[in-house]
Amino acid sequence: MATSKSFAILVPDEAATSQGGYRLPLSKYFRLEALTLIAFLATIPIYSPNHLLFETGVFDVPTFMAPFANTMLFSTLVLGTLAALASGRRCPERLLGRGWVVAGVAAYLTGYGLLIAAAALPGVGTGAVGALSGFLLAAGTVELAVLWGSYMAAYDLRQALLWCALSVGCAALVGLLLSSTTFGVGLIVFVVLVLASFPVPCLAAWKRPRGGARPGDLGGGAKAAGAASSVQEAAESPAPTRRARLASLASVAGMPLAGLMVFAFMMGARKFILFDVVNMELLGCALGAVVALPICLLRTSRPLTTLIYRMLVPAFALVLIVLNSFPGTTMPMFFAAWLTYVFYGAVAILALASLAAVAHAREFSAGSVFGTAVAAFALFSLLGLGCAPTAPFQEEGGGPALLVVSTFYFVGVIAAALWGFWRAGAGERAADDGLGARDAGAGADAQAQSVQARCEALADEAGLTPREREILGYLGRGHGIAFVAVTLVISESTVRTHVKSIYKKLGVNGREELLAKVDEG
Numbered sequence: 001m002a003t004s005k006s007f008a009i010l011v012p013d014e015a016a017t018s019q020g021g022y023r024l025p026l027s028k029y030f031r032l033e034a035l036t037l038i039a040f041l042a043t044i045p046i047y048s049p050n051h052l053l054f055e056t057g058v059f060d061v062p063t064f065m066a067p068f069a070n071t072m073l074f075s076t077l078v079l080g081t082l083a084a085l086a087s088g089r090r091c092p093e094r095l096l097g098r099g100w101v102v103a104g105v106a107a108y109l110t111g112y113g114l115l116i117a118a119a120a121l122p123g124v125g126t127g128a129v130g131a132l133s134g135f136l137l138a139a140g141t142v143e144l145a146v147l148w149g150s151y152m153a154a155y156d157l158r159q160a161l162l163w164c165a166l167s168v169g170c171a172a173l174v175g176l177l178l179s180s181t182t183f184g185v186g187l188i189v190f191v192v193l194v195l196a197s198f199p200v201p202c203l204a205a206w207k208r209p210r211g212g213a214r215p216g217d218l219g220g221g222a223k224a225a226g227a228a229s230s231v232q233e234a235a236e237s238p239a240p241t242r243r244a245r246l247a248s249l250a251s252v253a254g255m256p257l258a259g260l261m262v263f264a265f266m267m268g269a270r271k272f273i274l275f276d277v278v279n280m281e282l283l284g285c286a287l288g289a290v291v292a293l294p295i296c297l298l299r300t301s302r303p304l305t306t307l308i309y310r311m312l313v314p315a316f317a318l319v320l321i322v323l324n325s326f327p328g329t330t331m332p333m334f335f336a337a338w339l340t341y342v343f344y345g346a347v348a349i350l351a352l353a354s355l356a357a358v359a360h361a362r363e364f365s366a367g368s369v370f371g372t373a374v375a376a377f378a379l380f381s382l383l384g385l386g387c388a389p390t391a392p393f394q395e396e397g398g399g400p401a402l403l404v405v406s407t408f409y410f411v412g413v414i415a416a417a418l419w420g421f422w423r424a425g426a427g428e429r430a431a432d433d434g435l436g437a438r439d440a441g442a443g444a445d446a447q448a449q450s451v452q453a454r455c456e457a458l459a460d461e462a463g464l465t466p467r468e469r470e471i472l473g474y475l476g477r478g479h480g481i482a483f484v485a486v487t488l489v490i491s492e493s494t495v496r497t498h499v500k501s502i503y504k505k506l507g508v509n510g511r512e513e514l515l516a517k518v519d520e521g
Contacts, residue, residue, distance in 0.1 A: 033200050034151070034152075034163065034200060035163075035166070035167065035170075036196050036197065036199070036200050037148060037152070037163070037167040037200075038166075038167045038170045038171045038174065039171075039193040039194070039196040039197040040144060040148055040197035040198070041167055041168055041171035042170075042171040042174040042175055042178075042193050042197075043112075043190065043193050043194050043197055044141060044144075044145075044197075045072060045111075045112075045115075045137045045138075045141060046072065046073065046076055046138075046141055046374065046377060046378055046381065047267070048069075048267060048268065048281075048381070049175050049179075049267075049279055049281045049282050050175060052175065052178065052179040052279065053178045053179065053183065053186045053187065053190055054115070054119045063125070063126065063127050063130075064118055064125035064126065064127060064129065064130040065130065066127075066130075067127040067128075067130040067131040067134065068115070068130035068131065068133055068134045069134065069385070070134070070382075070385075071130070071131040071134035071135050071138070072133075072134030072135070072137050072138045073134075073138075073378045073381050073382045073385075074378070074382065075134060075135045075138035075139065076138040076141060076142060076374055076375065076377075076378035077375050077378040077379050077382070078375075079138055079139055079142045079375075080142050080145075080371045080372065080373075080374040080375030080376075080378060081371065081372075081375045082371075083095055083142050083143075083146060083367050083370075083371030083374075083375075084367065084368050084369075084371030084372045084375065085371075086367065086371075087146070087365045087366070087367020087368045087371060088365075088368065092365030092367065092368070093150075093208075093365065093367070094367065095143060095146045095147075095367045095371075096146070096147070096150060096205045096208060096366075096367075097205075098205070098206055100143060101143070101147065101202050101205050101206060103139075103143070104139065104140050104142070104143025104144060104147070105140065105143075105144075105198050105202060106140075107136040107137070107139040107140040107143070108136070108137065108139075108140025108141065108143075108144060108194075108198065109140070109194070110136050111132075111133045111134070111135075111136030111137035111138075111139075111140055112133075112137065112194050114129055114132060114133035114136070115133045115137070116187065116190075116191070117129075118130065118133065119183075119187075120187065138378075141374065142371065142374055144197070144198055144201065145370045145371075145373070145374045146366055146367045146370050146371060147198075147201035147202060147204075147205055148201045148370075149355065149356065149359055149366040149367075149369060149370035149373075150201065150204075150205065150359065150366035150367075151200065151201040151204055152164075152356040152359070153356055153359035153360045153366050154360070155356060155357075155360060156357060156360055157304050157305065157353060157354065157356075157357035157360075157489060158296045158304060159296075160352075160353040160354075160356035160357055160360070161292065161293075161295060161296040161304075161349070161350070161353035162293070162296045164292075164349050164352045164353040164356065165289045165292045165293040165296070165349050165353075166289070166293070168285055168288070168289050168345070168348070168349050168352070169285065169286050169288075169289025169290065169293070170289075171285070172282045172283070172284075172285035172286035172289070172345070173282075173286055174189075174193070175279075175282045176278070176279070176282050176283065176286070178190065179279060179282070251491045251492065251493075252358050252361075252363065252364070252485075252489060252490060252491050253354065253355060253358050253364075253369065253372075255309045255354070255413075255416065256350065256351035256352075256354035256355055256358075257351065257355075257372070257373065257376055258409075258412070259313075259344075259347035259348065259350065259351045260347075260348060260351040260352075260373060260376065260377055261376050261377070261379075261380040262344070262347075262380070262405070262406075262409045263344045263345075263347060263348045263351075264376075264377045264378075264379075264380040264381045264384065265380040265381070265383055265384040265387075265405065266340075266344055266384065266402060266405070266406070267281050267344075267381065267384065268380070268381040268382070268383070268384020268385045268387075268388065269384035269385070269387050269388050269393055269398060269401075269402060269405075270384075270388065270393070270397065270398040270399075270402055272337070272338075272341065280338055280341040281341065283338075283341065284338070284340075284341025284342045284343075284344060284345035285345035285348065285349075286345070287342045287345060288341075288342050288343070288344070288345025288346035288347070288348065288349055289345070289346075289349060291342060291345075291346040292346045292349040292350055292353075295307075295308065295312065295350075303483065303486040303487040305354065305357075305486045305487075305489060306420075306486050308350055308354075309413075309416070309417065309420070310417040310420050310421060311417070313347065313350070313413055313417075314413050314414045314416075314417040316343055316346070317343070317409075317410035317411075317413045317414055318410070318414060320336055320339065320340060320343060320406070320410055321407065321410050321411075323335060323336035323339065324336045324403055324406070324407065328396075328399075337399070340406055351373075354489070355369050355370065355373055357489045358489050360489070361488055361489045361490045362467075363490045363491065363494055387401075423482070451476050451477055451518060452473055452476070452477075454476065454518050454519075455469075455472050455473045455476040455518060456469070456473075458472065458506060458517065458518065459472055462502075462505040462506050463505065464502065464505060467498060468498050468501060468502050468505070470488065471484055471488075471495065471498050471499065471502065472502055474487065475499070475502070475511070475514060475515075476514070476515070476518040478515070481495045481496060481499065502514075
């Protein structure tokens with residue numbers, strides 16, 4: 001892996017964009033072999049369009065598919081939940097051990113072997129084989145999702161968004177091609193994709209030194225030091241209750257998980273074939289990647305999560321609400337029907353990138369984040385499949401019922417954005433405006449660098465941890481707790497804990513004394 005190529009792209013830096021600055025690199029620590037994430041996304045079994053290839057084989061055998069799908073999704077729900085609970089504060093990297101890696105890969109390959117045999121060989125597609133294949137694939141999927149999540153945790157939100165958009169978009173195109181080819185050719189390609197879907201994160205986990213950096217920590221010493229410091233900080237801080245940790249996880253990953261869950265429900269409840277030719281689930285993800293990709297290049301002085309979940313996603317949702325208000329036989333309503341799939345494709349990409357960013361922040365382990373994600377995805381896929389045969393979802397192809405579900409989600413997204421802006425309040429906005437007051441003027445860049453240098457000196461003097469040093473940099477530039485939380489993709493309660501520690505180590509009693517100390521330094 002040391003010989004692989006990497007890329008560097010000029011991108012806006014959130015600390016410098018108010019002055020028009022750029023930083024390198026958007027693709028730092030990216031390795032070319034990480035593009036095999038495309039293979040994993042193109043074959044991950046809990047996403048139903050990945051089974052389109054088998055429609056002429058397995059999907060024509062109801063006695064196989066019902067046990068297969070139900071067992072796989074239910075097992076993913078249970079095993080994903082157990083993975084999230086097992087990857088707690090005391091043993092966050094439990095699922096990255098070599099034994100778990102070997103067991104997960106073996107289950108994944110065996111499960112897909114049974115599925116392919118059931119599709120290709122007569123007499124194999126029994127209900128018992130379907131249930132066994134589903135269980136094994138569920139076990140392998142949970143383990144590989146955690147491994148890939150740990151690998152992608154090396155990237156911040158902008159970096160993760162770039163590679164998630166590329167990977168999801170390419171995986172959707174692969175799915176469209178597989179759905180239009182012959183079974184024999186498609187099966188060969190599918191097998192190659194399955195074999196390419198696991199080596200990179202598994203080898204990274206295998207090479208991880210015990211107690212050292214995570215598999216995703218491709219940056220060497222700095223990342224390893226960050227991992228070590230997070231362990232130290234965890235040991236020094238009081239252990240939160242399980243309820244408190246769940247509340248913190250919900251506050252950080254709630255919006256991404258909500259988008260992923262609604263996406264899973266929609267995909268399970270209805271199959272929409274555009275012009276009876278193109279599967280809209282795949283086309284929506286391909287076009288959603290085109291929509292999501294430019295976001296990582298946007299210049300903003302605000303945290304990227306704020307831009308995404310308080311502005312861009314709500315604006316897209318508002319457009320869909322307007323289009324869906326037209327009568328069902330009109331062109332705007334037809335346009336809204338397929339544009340909704342593009343919206344959910346983009347939301348799913350943003351969710352994956354946001355979850356990688358949550359794991360990157362190290363407040364929660366990759367097992368906690370991605371175990372929860374796959375469990376939630378399976379749960380809402382089951383709900384979608386359960387609703388599909390009911391009367392409301394049978395009427396007019398399920399369009400009116402899904403429109404109600406989508407509208408509730410759209411309204412929820414807009415309401416959450418308004419609530420977020422309201423919570424920021426005049427006090428938080430004033431704190432953020434303080435950055436403009438401190439950095440405005442002709443010498444803005446020099447002044448910002450001077451503030452950062454003084455913060456670094458204070459951090460060295462007080463012996464701050466790397467995370468506290470990072471937070472001090474934002475506090476010294478006038479930002480408040482809410483801004484720091486959304487920028488670093490950690491919970492506000494965690495930021496407050498670090499801020500109290502910073503105050504104690506610097507010998508100050510509040511924000512004003514801290515800013516005065518920074519100015520004096």
